[in-house]
Amino acid sequence: MCRQAAFPPGFPRDEAISILRNFENNNTDGTGAAWVHNGKFVVERYPRGLTKVLRKHRFLSHMPHNGWTIAHLRAASRGDISLENTHPFIAGKWAVCHNGTFSEFKIVKLALGNRVKFDGETDSEAAAHLISVAGPKRFAETIDWSGVFFALNIRGDLWAIKTSGELEIQSLPKEKVVLCSRFDSEKYPDTDEAQIGWCHLNKDGQYIKHKKIREDAITYHSPMSAYGQSSTPACGQFNVPHGPPWMGQGNVGCHVVRDPDGRSVGGGRVWPFRIDGD
Numbered sequence: 542m543c544r545q546a547a548f549p550p551g552f553p554r555d556e557a558i559s560i561l562r563n564f565e566n567n568n569t570d571g572t573g574a575a576w577v578h579n580g581k582f583v584v585e586r587y588p589r590g591l592t593k594v595l596r597k598h599r600f601l602s603h604m605p606h607n608g609w610t611i612a613h614l615r616a617a618s619r620g621d622i623s624l625e626n627t628h629p630f631i632a633g634k635w636a637v638c639h640n641g642t643f644s645e646f647k648i649v650k651l652a653l654g655n656r657v658k659f660d661g662e663t664d665s666e667a668a669a670h671l672i673s674v675a676g677p678k679r680f681a682e683t684i685d686w687s688g689v690f691f692a693l694n695i696r697g698d699l700w701a702i703k704t705s706g707e708l709e710i711q712s713l714p715k716e717k718v719v720l721c722s723r724f725d726s727e728k729y730p731d732t733d734e735a736q737i738g739w740c741h742l743n744k745d746g747q748y749i750k751h752k753k754i755r756e757d758a759i760t761y762h763s764p765m766s767a768y769g770q771s772s773t774p775a776c777g778q779f780n781v782p783h784g785p786p787w788m789g790q791g792n793v794g795c796h797v798v799r800d801p802d803g804r805s806v807g808g809g810r811v812w813p814f815r816i817d818g819d
Contacts, residue, residue, distance in 0.1 A: 543640040544568050545613040546721035547691050549746025554604035563725045565591045571615030571627035575636035577608050577697050582636050586627040608744055609699045611691045613638035620662030630669040634695040637669035641688010641706050681739035697744030708735040717746035
């Protein structure tokens, strides 16, 4: 399965490379990144693994950057190992990378065949063009069990879409966040798991809005275990000065529903934290 990350403005290159190296493993069929510079997308893609890329190229040399950078390590599941099948994909005003399987890709290619030129063979490229046509919000609220998508707009804002799978978030100073498939738990012990749904972040790397899509997704994982308490009540009052989008304000009225992805087993938190009435 592929792995990916989204780095906010000002994020250091060496730390970005470290995050990517942590989950390279067998994801060696493609390495790519995209960002916005002077109102245009810049795409850096190689049909080989990160370690090999770094031997010959200074990957992510533009970082630290004044906008979002999305990066992707591919494990080929559909389509040859080639430049055309390497993420991210540019579709109109969007740069998109994907971790998971988008099963409806043949229908999308059939429906968009007269208006879109598909360069590669992947389901992810088809999903990118559907996001371009329908928009990330409608896409997220319609598509199910298809993995995680990062959609970077030419304006500089980022949409993180989780329909299934893994997406962790680490809060940073100035209310920024960095997102990736999985962090090194020793370096980043306080990460949060994203909800099933979409989250919109501005060009400065800060939270704008989110929406939970599946009602059977967990609304909130109790953080008590992370703070030295073993109990995990289904509902309660927690004073947790942690994490976006309400950094330092704590969390009240937190509530666990169901967890189809099994994330509650590890006692992790789900982000964005829910506040009653949201």
